[in-house]
Each structure stands twice: as structure tokens, then as C-alpha cells.
Amino acid sequence: MKAAEKARLYVPDALAPGAAVTLGAEQHHYLRNVLRLAEGDAVTLFNGRDGEYSARIEKLGKKEAIAAVATQLRPFAPAADIWLCFAPIRQGRIEFIVEKATELGVGRLLPVQTQRSQIGRVNTDRLSAHAREAAEQCERLDVPQIAAATSLDDLLATWPAERRLFFCVERGAADALLGAAQAWPKAAPCGLLVGPxxxxxxxxxxxxxxxxxxxxxxxxxxxxxxxxAAIAALAILQSVRQN
Incomplete structure (x- = not known):
């Protein structure tokens, strides 16, 4: 595998040809000690707004890594306007939801506390880091937003009027998500609500x-x-919106 294909990194800095980007400490460690790259090796950068760019490692010292931005590889394209609202579950499995939802192109993840939620505190910083890593690996051009945990009542009280909410129920009469998604315009904003x-x-x-x-x-x-349930629902919804 070529070095250029190994390292794809999210950076917060503006990207344009000729820009110099100082990489974070974890990225410095990853390039130097995990991938064992060297100055002059190729990397790919994206920031969630300027598209994707080729770059070269300009400096890779003991404490600092700097990449020189070259040419744009892909223009920016946002993810689908889909929100995933889900009840927090225990560590390990909640990260799985964030990782797979990122791969499936969700635009925003909203942890929602419910009466039967298992987890009281949600570490949004940790989940955001997992989302960034998943976005780097799956080659999407942005990173989904991880919202602060909210109560179910607050979620419903502030739900946008123009956004359909597909409420995934376990029992009781309900139409299949596939048919309901097909009846909603593909480009229209929507969300999924999955319980604990x-x-x-x-x-x-x-x-x-x-x-x-x-x-x-x-x-x-x-x-x-x-x-x-969260991943199955997203897969169904994306299959409709992308066809």
C-alpha cells in the first residue's frame, strides 16, 4: 500500500494550495511512530468545508509535524441531512453507533436520555474523536456533529417543523421504514429516533x-x-435516499 493511501487526516485549519498546516499531537504520533512516514511522504487532508486536498509532510520532527497543502482532490460535498437520535448505551457499544453512523453518512448525532436509558453521562468529546476517525477512514468529506445529550421532552419541544422524524417502535402497529422513507422527498431533512x-x-x-x-x-x-436498530434504520433510509 502506498504511503499516500495510508494517511488521511482531518484538520481544523483552512485548506488551500500552498497552505502549511501544523498537525496535532496524536496525528504527529500516528505519522511518525505508527505509519513511520518521513518528510516528503504524501498525506490527504480534509476539514469538513474546503474539500479534500493532497499534501506532503514538510516537517516531521520529534515534537512537530507540518504538512504542505498541494492540490484539491475533491470539492466539498455535505453529508445527507439526516439526524440520528439515540438513547445512550454503555461504553464500547455507543462508540460503535457513532462509528457506523458516520460511515453511513449521518449528518448529526443526538444522544437522548429516556426513562430506560442505561447511561447518565455522555462524553461528547470522546464520541467526536471516534466520529473524526471514522470519517478519515471512510473517506467522507465532513464529520458529523455530536450534540450534547438532551432529554426526550426537550428534543420533542425543539424539533424543527420541516424535519420528518421516523420513530422506530418495537411493538405495535406501524408501517415499515422502507415505505415511509420512500414517501418522504429524498432531499428533505429528516431524523431517526431509536430507543434504549x-x-x-x-x-x-x-x-x-x-x-x-x-x-x-x-x-x-x-x-x-x-x-x-440504529444502524439498520440508517441503512434503510440511506438506501432510499441514494437511489
Whole structure:
């Protein structure tokens, strides 16, 4: 594998031909000690707004790494306007949701505390780091936003009027997500709401169903784990929007 194909890095700096970008400490360690690259080797950079650029390692010392930006490889294109609202689950599995949702092109992830949520505190910094790493690996041009955890009531109270909310229910009458997604314009903003293990409490289901933008949907006849439901729902939704 060529060095240029090994290192694809997210940077917060502006990108343009001729710019010099100082890389972070973790990226310095990754290039120098993991990939064992050297000055002059190629890397790829993106920042979520200027597109993707080729670059060369201009300096790779013991404490600092600087990349010289060359040419644009791809212009910027934002991810689909899809929000994933999910109940926090335990460490290891919540990172799995963030990683796979990033690969599937979600635009924003919103942890939502529910009555049966297992986790009280959500480390958004750690989840954001996982999202950046996933974006680097899957070659998307932006990084999804990780919102601060909110309550279900606050989520519903502030839900945008123009955004459809596909409410994934475990039991009860509901149309399949596939058909519901096909009935919504492909480019229109939407979101998915997936509950915790144990599902939403009955009173919570009633409050979601009362939201005019909410459409209850089914993911099939079996009971899915929380992370499975989130990824399955995203895959179905993206399959409709990309065809």
C-alpha cells in the first residue's frame, strides 16, 4: 500500500494550495511512530468545508509535524441531512453507533436520555474523536456533529417543523421504514429516533406520537438491540435516499 493511501487526516485549519498546516499531537504520533512516514511522504487532508486536498509532510520532527497543502482532490460535498437520535448505551457499544453512523453518512448525532436509558453521562468529546476517525477512514468529506445529550421532552419541544422524524417502535402497529422513507422527498431533512434497550416507556411513546412531524415505523418482526436498530434504520433510509 502506498504511503499516500495510508494517511488521511482531518484538520481544523483552512485548506488551500500552498497552505502549511501544523498537525496535532496524536496525528504527529500516528505519522511518525505508527505509519513511520518521513518528510516528503504524501498525506490527504480534509476539514469538513474546503474539500479534500493532497499534501506532503514538510516537517516531521520529534515534537512537530507540518504538512504542505498541494492540490484539491475533491470539492466539498455535505453529508445527507439526516439526524440520528439515540438513547445512550454503555461504553464500547455507543462508540460503535457513532462509528457506523458516520460511515453511513449521518449528518448529526443526538444522544437522548429516556426513562430506560442505561447511561447518565455522555462524553461528547470522546464520541467526536471516534466520529473524526471514522470519517478519515471512510473517506467522507465532513464529520458529523455530536450534540450534547438532551432529554426526550426537550428534543420533542425543539424539533424543527420541516424535519420528518421516523420513530422506530418495537411493538405495535406501524408501517415499515422502507415505505415511509420512500414517501418522504429524498432531499428533505429528516431524523431517526431509536430507543434504549427495553424500549421507550408507554408514556414516552405517546409523547412522540403526539409530535406532528413524527411517523412511527417498524424495522421488522424481531426485537433488535439498540445499536442494531440504529444502524439498520440508517441503512434503510440511506438506501432510499441514494437511489
Amino acid at each position: 434497550e427495553g424500549g421507550f416507556a408507554p408514556a414516552e411513546q405517546d409523547r412522540v406520537r403526539a409530535l406532528p412531524q413524527a411517523v412511527p415505523v417498524s424495522l421488522g418482526g424481531t426485537i433488535l438491540r439498540a445499536e442494531t
